[in-house]
Amino acid sequence: MGIRPVYVIGTCDTKEEELTYACARIRAVGGRAVLVDVGTSAPGKAPDVTAAEVAAHHPEGAGAVMGGTDRGHAVAAMAEALTHWLLAQPDIGAVLGLGGSGNTALVTQAMRALPVGVPKLMVSTVASGQVAPYVGASDLGMVYSVTDVAGLNAISRKVIGNAAHAAAAMALNPVPEGERDLPGLGITMFGVTTDCVTRLRAQLDGVFEAYVFHATGTGGAAMEKLADSGLVAALLDVTATEVADYLVGGVMPCTPDRYGAPARTGLPWVGSVGAVDMVNFGARDTVPAKFEGRQFLIHNPQITLMRTTPEENTAIGHFIAEKLNLCHGPVSLFLPLGGVSAVDVPGMPFHDPQADEALFTAIRETFRATDTRRLTELPHAINDPAFADAMAAEIRRMTA
Structure with a gap:
């Protein structure tokens, strides 16, 4: 050439x-x-x-x-x-x-x-x-x-x-194509969904080459950019905290095009609602005054987490379900009824069954199940081994 x-x-x-x-x-x-x-x-x-x-x-x-x-x-x-x-x-x-x-x-x-x-x-x-x-x-x-x-x-x-x-x-000096025998798999992760993603990677080792994206706003967009570029074979979209930031006003928001890549490409998509219990801000004194009185968790001196409310979770659920309804390729959404993050389980600061139920109800009401679009509810928390195992089995089934 x-x-x-x-x-x-x-x-x-x-x-x-x-x-x-x-x-x-x-x-x-x-x-x-x-x-x-x-x-x-x-x-x-x-x-x-x-x-x-x-x-x-x-x-x-x-x-x-x-x-x-x-x-x-x-x-x-x-x-x-x-x-x-x-x-x-x-x-x-x-x-x-x-x-x-x-x-x-x-x-x-x-x-x-x-x-x-x-x-x-x-x-x-x-x-x-x-x-x-x-x-x-x-x-x-x-x-x-x-x-x-x-x-x-x-x-x-x-x-x-x-x-x-x-x-x-x-x-x-173009970089030579590697001898990649395994198809690429995009995975979204946050600190509070790490255990789930770690087990998923172990379960799928030897089946996929995992590309993990930190869900910090650009992370989800980067994963979808790879999907649009034809550089991944499937998406394992565990973490959706960017949607909470987008809808509520956090510092790590997705764009309105979130979940657009699976709709455009038809790539197999297996995902969940990880970390939508939180909106992300910078240091505590940077949180907008309109949120005073809300429940906060100081993750570190630079990151402050705010618990999402039932009303906010309803909006999050509608957003995710409506986006997935536009996908005509294989889609499988898993709901962790036991908690959506490591801090949303009994005894942890963001445990709020009412807020979680608002999320799940909104998804149930909006998600349109078809032969290729599935909704699965499990009693586990998102970081329970059984939850990751179920998602791993589903992505294997889809891509077999």
Whole structure:
């Protein structure tokens, strides 16, 4: 196939000098560079792919991107067009973006749509701050530009050059596929569901290669990103605490797309409602004042847990069941009637049968069972060995 190119992406109307320099550095070390212009105000002098070519990939055509007077709208439309354009390229060796906040938002949106494993680097003026909106659940690398991406100087040449060399090296030296005999299995875990996941891993050792994701907001999204990328064969979604944070206002929320991957892909999904007894916050003094008077558990100096109420559990149950109802592949949801976490069992601080029953009732009322969509209620707590054994047996049955 030859050398796969590094797609160097930026706005040639304002950053052409820096982009051209990055391309030169890639070529200097033996790589192949393709300069892609995503500027919306004026055409670049000599990109390999013009902004008009990219804009033509917008679902509504180039006119939806070019020619308007609203820069914010144009940038958002170009980001959508670039996403479609980039996904249509069959030979990506790496993607390298350069720019400020606007171009960072534009280019990283398209990068996030690429499968995990495709090299992605973004040299950005905002890379030293809160980068979660740009990175999401992808394997996207952010490089702080140190000086603004506004002309070449002794600093920017080094930073951009280093990033260009790194992108070239990744394109020139693709990681070989491992001889993975076992199918991948995505598993979600939290501290209070660890015993369940540990036993599941032991029960399924030799059957699957387990990929465990810490359910901290990005954990569930990362697992679903792998599902969308075709990198797992099934999902063992034990832990749903991100849903509680999303609905109640914690610091580790999922997105509205949680459980979207099994609906899109039809992958076998076996899951439970682990850790929905808690909403996660930072240090105790960071908990919003509106929650004063609630039941808290100090997990450590940086993490405070808040017990969910019956009303909140009703909303959680409806959310999960409604999402799973959209899945047309094999789905099996297990309810641990003895407690949804290690601290939701008799004698532990979050034991609240009324709140748990509100959760289970909401799921029973909303979940639509079919020949391929099952609801199983067990008398065990989620960390009881028998509960993990039942889930392990089900994922084996589904994937046999």
